[in-house]
Amino acid sequence: MNSDRCIKCGSCLRACPVLGDARGALFPGPRATGVDAPRFPERADAGPSALMCTMCHACELACPSSITLTKAMLRLRSELKGQGPSGHLRMRENVMATGRTVSADFDEWVEEGNDILYFPGCIGLGRLTSMTRAASSLLTSLDIKHDISSRALCCGSPLLKVGALEEAANVKRSNMEVLSAYRKVVVSCPGCAYQLRTEYGLEAKHMVEVLRDLPLRSRAEGRWALQMPCHLKRGLGPWTAEDLVGILERAGVELVRIPEEDVCCGGGGGLPSGFPELAASMARSKVRAYERAGVDGVITACPFCCLNLRREGLRVLDISEAVSLNE
Ligand code: SF4
Ligand code: SF4
Incomplete structure (x- = not known):
C-alpha cells in the first residue's frame, strides 16, 4: 500500500465528481477512504457512505504521488461484509438467484460453435437489448461471426465493486467453463472488458478496439x-x-x-x-x-x-x- 506517500495536496478531492455534487456531501472522499482508512483503521468506519464512490479513477489520475486510491476503496468495501445499502444487497441476491445483476430480457442466443463470443453483459441483456442487437448486427455485417451464449453470466465486476468477493469468485468459476471455449470475447462494457482481462486472463476486446480500423x-x-x-x-x-x-x-x-x-x-x-x-x-x-x-x-x-x-x-x-x- 502506498498511502504513506500522501502530501495532503487535495488534488484528489478537487477531482472527485461525487464531492462536487450536492448529494455527495456525506461521502468522506478519496483521501479519507484511500489514505487515512488504510493507515488508521480505527477511523475507517464511515459506514455505507464510504460506498458513495463511482470508481471513476479521476482521483488517482489527479494524484501527484500515484497513490492507488481506488484499490484502497475496493479493499475497504470488501471489509464492510454486507453492510452496504439495500440496493447493493438486492443486486447480490439477484446474482445468486439468476447469475446476473438484472434478469435477461434478451433471448436471441447464438450458440453455433463460433470461436468468438459477443458478451453483452447484464445491462446489455436486461436493460439495453437494442444496443445488444445493434452490436451483434454490426459484428455480423463486418463478417465477425460470433456466439451470444445464454450460459455466460455476470462477469463479477459489479460484485467486486460492492465487496462481494465470494460471489464474484463463484460467477467466475461458472463463466470460465463457458468462456474458455472461445478464442476471443468481444464486449460492449468497458467494466466487463477490464474484468475479463484482469481477473480471468482472457483475450477480451471492447467494441472500440474491434471497430478502430474498420470502414x-x-x-x-x-x-x-x-x-x-x-x-x-x-x-x-x-x-x-x-x-x-x-x-x-x-x-x-x-x-x-x-x-x-x-x-x-x-x-x-x-x-x-x-x-x-x-x-x-x-x-x-x-x-x-x-x-x-x-x-x-x-x-x-x-x-x-x-x-x-x-x-x-x-x-x-x-x-x-x-x-x-x-x-
Ligand atoms: S474514484 Fe471515487 S473517490 Fe475517486 S474521484 Fe471517482 S468517485 Fe471520487
Ligand atoms: S492527490 Fe494524492 S497526494 Fe494529494 S491529497 Fe490526494 S492522495 Fe494525497
Missing part, C-alpha cells in the same frame, strides 16, 4: 457530443478514448467536444443501485452541460453511461448504434 459510416444525424466512459479511458487505457474519437470522426459523425465529456456521469461503481438519488443528480449535471452545448444527443461506449443518462431524458447512443459498415 464505418455514421448513422447519427445532427451534432453529437461524447460521454467518455471512465472505465474506458481511465480503466482500459487512454488509447481506447482516442480510438473512440477516431472511429466517430472517420465515420463522419459531427462531434462537438466539451470539457465535461470526461466527467463521470454517476453510472458506475454500484451508485445507481446503492445511491440512486446521487447517481441521478450527477447525471442531471451532465445533461445540463450537454444542453448548454446545444447537441442533438450523446454518443458513448458503455451501457452504464447509456442507462444512467437516458434515465434523465438525454438521447444517448452506444457506439454500435452510431455507426454501420461503409459498404
Whole structure:
C-alpha cells in the first residue's frame, strides 16, 4: 500500500465528481477512504457512505504521488461484509438467484460453435437489448461471426465493486467453463472488458478496439457530443478514448467536444443501485452541460453511461448504434 506517500495536496478531492455534487456531501472522499482508512483503521468506519464512490479513477489520475486510491476503496468495501445499502444487497441476491445483476430480457442466443463470443453483459441483456442487437448486427455485417451464449453470466465486476468477493469468485468459476471455449470475447462494457482481462486472463476486446480500423459510416444525424466512459479511458487505457474519437470522426459523425465529456456521469461503481438519488443528480449535471452545448444527443461506449443518462431524458447512443459498415 502506498498511502504513506500522501502530501495532503487535495488534488484528489478537487477531482472527485461525487464531492462536487450536492448529494455527495456525506461521502468522506478519496483521501479519507484511500489514505487515512488504510493507515488508521480505527477511523475507517464511515459506514455505507464510504460506498458513495463511482470508481471513476479521476482521483488517482489527479494524484501527484500515484497513490492507488481506488484499490484502497475496493479493499475497504470488501471489509464492510454486507453492510452496504439495500440496493447493493438486492443486486447480490439477484446474482445468486439468476447469475446476473438484472434478469435477461434478451433471448436471441447464438450458440453455433463460433470461436468468438459477443458478451453483452447484464445491462446489455436486461436493460439495453437494442444496443445488444445493434452490436451483434454490426459484428455480423463486418463478417465477425460470433456466439451470444445464454450460459455466460455476470462477469463479477459489479460484485467486486460492492465487496462481494465470494460471489464474484463463484460467477467466475461458472463463466470460465463457458468462456474458455472461445478464442476471443468481444464486449460492449468497458467494466466487463477490464474484468475479463484482469481477473480471468482472457483475450477480451471492447467494441472500440474491434471497430478502430474498420470502414464505418455514421448513422447519427445532427451534432453529437461524447460521454467518455471512465472505465474506458481511465480503466482500459487512454488509447481506447482516442480510438473512440477516431472511429466517430472517420465515420463522419459531427462531434462537438466539451470539457465535461470526461466527467463521470454517476453510472458506475454500484451508485445507481446503492445511491440512486446521487447517481441521478450527477447525471442531471451532465445533461445540463450537454444542453448548454446545444447537441442533438450523446454518443458513448458503455451501457452504464447509456442507462444512467437516458434515465434523465438525454438521447444517448452506444457506439454500435452510431455507426454501420461503409459498404
Ligand atoms: S474514484 Fe471517482 S468517485 Fe471515487 S473517490 Fe475517486 S474521484 Fe471520487
Ligand atoms: S492527490 Fe494524492 S497526494 Fe494529494 S491529497 Fe490526494 S492522495 Fe494525497
